[in-house]
Amino acid sequence: MADIFTKIGNLDRRIIFVLIALSVIIPILTDLIIPNIVGAEPSRDLFEFVDSLPPGSNVIISFDYDPSTMPELQPMAEAVVRHLFEKGHKIIGMALWPQGAALGQDAMSSLSDSLGKEQYQDWVNLGYKTGGGVMIVRLGTSMRAIFPTDRDNVPWSEIPMLQGINNLDDIQLVISLSAGDPGIIAWVMMAGDRYDIPIGGGCTAVSAPQLYTYLQTEQMVGLLGGLKGAADYETLVGIDNGQAIRGMSPQSVAHIAIMLFIIIGNVAYFMQKKRGGAR
Amino acid sequence: MRLIIPLAITFTSGMIMILNFFIPHQPFALLGDNLQEWYMIVASGAIFLGAANLLHVHFRKIRLKLKNWKYSPVTIVGFLVMIILGLFYGVTENLPFDYLFMNMVAPMGATMFSLLAFFVASAAFRAFRASNWRATLLLTSAFLVMLGQVPIGAMIWDKIPLAKVWLMAIPNTAGQRAVMIGAAMGVVATSLRMIFGIERSYLGGAD
Amino acid sequence: MNRLPAVILLLLMLTAGAAMSQSGGPPPGDEIRSTALAPVVSSAMELEAVDTPDDAGGNVDITWLMEAEGTVPDSLGVIRTGPSGEDELLAVLPTGTLLYRDTTALNGTTYSYSIVSYYRGEIAGASGEVSAVPSAQWLYSGRVGMMIILIILMSIILYYIETGKRGKELFIREIAGLAAVDDAVGRATEMGKPVLYIPGIMDMDDIQTIASMVILGRVARKTAEYGSPLLVPTSRSVVMSVAQEVVKEGYIQAGRPDAYNKESINYLTDDQFGYAAGVDGIIVREKPAAIFLLGTFYAESLILAETGRSVGAIQIAGTAMPSQIPFFVAACDYTLIGEELFAASAYLSREPKLLGSLKGQDAAKLFFIVLIVVGVIAATIGQFWPPLESVAEFLRDLVTVN
């Protein structure tokens, strides 16, 4: 009798291929949405920190990415902006990457329209400024000197929501959505470590492991890592069919499929070993 | 003797690169910058060597009617079409060369790349067996991280995503650092042996 | 309330007023216009000019901030005054620029710089003047620590290579992947199947490729001795020609120059995945019994290793790319992890000078271990006893490179 466990243990890999293909294709075709569950993880930490800020807090969002990493970072931008608006905070947008300013503008202006917020009252886009970490240090002394105008050349003194803001001390949280350098690391080292401003952020899945160490040392209040982080924030904010949540569905199904394979493989292995031992 | 001049060139160019890194003053700045560009030119120029070899191999296959020779014309035609269109139209966007790249070469690359999704699954199925305690560790940490990556992890226990973060931040960082520092020492020692001509087998062995 | 439209309206009215007064009434004096009509334009402040550090000379860096009060200028101009005393306009920059590098200065000459604000085509404000003397430096200030450590480690390695050459007996630990090389080649011979050697996808300037070529020489000698065919598809032209040299040499050393076949070492394509597709084709058609994957690999690592696995080949892989090692560990029989790849040539040849080099590498690692341990202890105790914190700070500075 052919041992069924030996057979399973040496399963033709083409069966695995078919199941992986199906676990990706079916969710795409059926627009399946798998409910996301957020555990006690860094994305929840960021959400709760934002939630606990007193209404009317000044929050910097630094859009430090470009179109190539939009699939992961733009959903984060939209979810974070929505949350800040809903909580009644004021958003100061800026960018360490040249193309980030426009991507930030997209997120802020479309949500501002739909949530009835007003530019220069509830949000402003200061635009891109070169210099990375050095520039951030200067924000610690005077923000107005670095940004005499916003992205549309409206002078600082003409923007109501900025009156009363002098430097980073007047900022309650910085959120950097970062695709690399300059990005979160610059904000942590220059604004977080020097001026003691809480730093949160979002990043691509590739760079997340490197940034996780800052959570361990409590140099960051929270972090959204990759598509999962974006989906988490969408879930927490209550966007039930968000871009990232939809993108996560084939991922979840395929991950479960692979994990099942690993379990089956191990069960087969142990049963085989047991029989081998009995013989 | 035939190796003396090549070894001298290796030594000189290696030392120029090193000095250029530490000394901003002329002539090292200029020498170093030029050498890097020269190196790029020589390496790019060498591609004709490979192209000639590719054509040689496939024409030979056809001539000798070797196994699978019937596919060789496909390679030759594909190669020549790209070369001719490239020389004729240039690499400007939306012209034939760029069109074929965007619609054939790039999708083929993306498709080969995406085969990895299947191969990570089959490799995981086969390799992640708890056959000894080290394999068990490999399996457990991979499994925990995968669980933490998708909602099902938090469904089972809300601390599992944290376990993922910890595994990536601590053991993974430690392991990567150890590999990187060790490998850097290997690179430094091997480079030194190259620059000082102690290792010369790449030139064809003979001393 | 949004004040922007109001501001724009006000500005328009002012311009119109100015134009009307120009065309209608008598031409107003300059002083009247600047006080009554033109707004106060902000100018640059906290201007600083310094010789650009760590360069070959000829550069001056100028940085400034903008005054917070006043109307924003249309653009900024950088004015330089040389030894002749004449002003020259170096550049006109968009508003919001906060730094400029003058790259046309002469070493050893004193220059003065100032920033002027333009408003409606006229100079409406100016900063103070600052001066600087550009010069060239002989050493990158931020790289001294690295230079010192590198010189120490280079001396250690070269010293041990010398001791090795002088014939001192040197030990090398077992490396499983390399002990298996003979078995793998032998098995291929028994089965009458070829050996496939994949040297990674990078060019000859990559040290891992060079290390791979050295190992290829050893493998070629083995295949020549055993008499099994050796296939080496490459992704770079230069690697192809080096591989041809190295393999030929291996066959000569094994006394089988007749068995050397140049055609089996060929170029496929520089394209990462084109190469992977081609090698996959070779694997499934030639069904090699042994596959070596040694060198620099990126994402194609697992595409190659899984296909090799599917034809039942013994696979020995090795790379220093931390991101690809996990895949080799999962899919191959033996994996040389990181530095083990560089130790291979010493292990396979047992040449004293190479073994000496390995001992030198070990000493270098010991140096880093001591640095880390001392640094961590100093930083930890330094939290409670500040003098030690400065030790940790010193060590961090030493390994910081700018």
Next chain:
Amino acid sequence: MNWEIVGIWLGAIVTLLLYSFLYRDNPFYKFAEHLFVGMSAGYWVIYSIFNVLIPNWWQNMFPPDGGFNWIWVIPGLFAMFMLARMVPKIAGLSRLALGMIVGTGAGLNMLTFFQSNALAQVKGTIFSVATGGVWSVFSSLVLVVGVVSGLVYFFFSKAHTGFTGKTANLGITILMVAFGASFGYTIMARLSLLIGRCTFLLEDWLPTIPRLLGIGG
């Protein structure tokens, strides 16, 4: 003819041909593989000419504003030496070019690896372990001990016995945990590549079929 739709079809066909490899080697894959090797080799030749040889060499040697920079003859000469391999009689000249490539690469690699792989990693590991709570202290200790014992695993000139052996053992253990974690983490990125291809086939290519039929009927 709608070139955009033709392009989508070309992309879809080569995608499907290559995927047929997952079943097993077959004439469709052989065709696509040979085409891919040929076209991509051609692409890189053209790329090298237009993106390196012309801007970095030719235009430096003959600047657009006239003149001739003789210094740029040297890299041209070295490139020729490299190609001399094709002529057996003067093949030895290629060693000169090889010497330059290897020397430049060795110098450059030594510095970059030393800087970013050794020094930067050592710097990241010099920190106080006594921060945060118990868990944070424990994690920091694991990190430091992991790096040190991992390095000990790479000792070659010392037998892995006794204390060294135990430390090296701990090192390879932590390396295995790291490799497992890294493998599990990367799966998501790999799946997203497949999702990308499937989206292309299902959402870009499939809808063109009824459209084509509609045009035909």
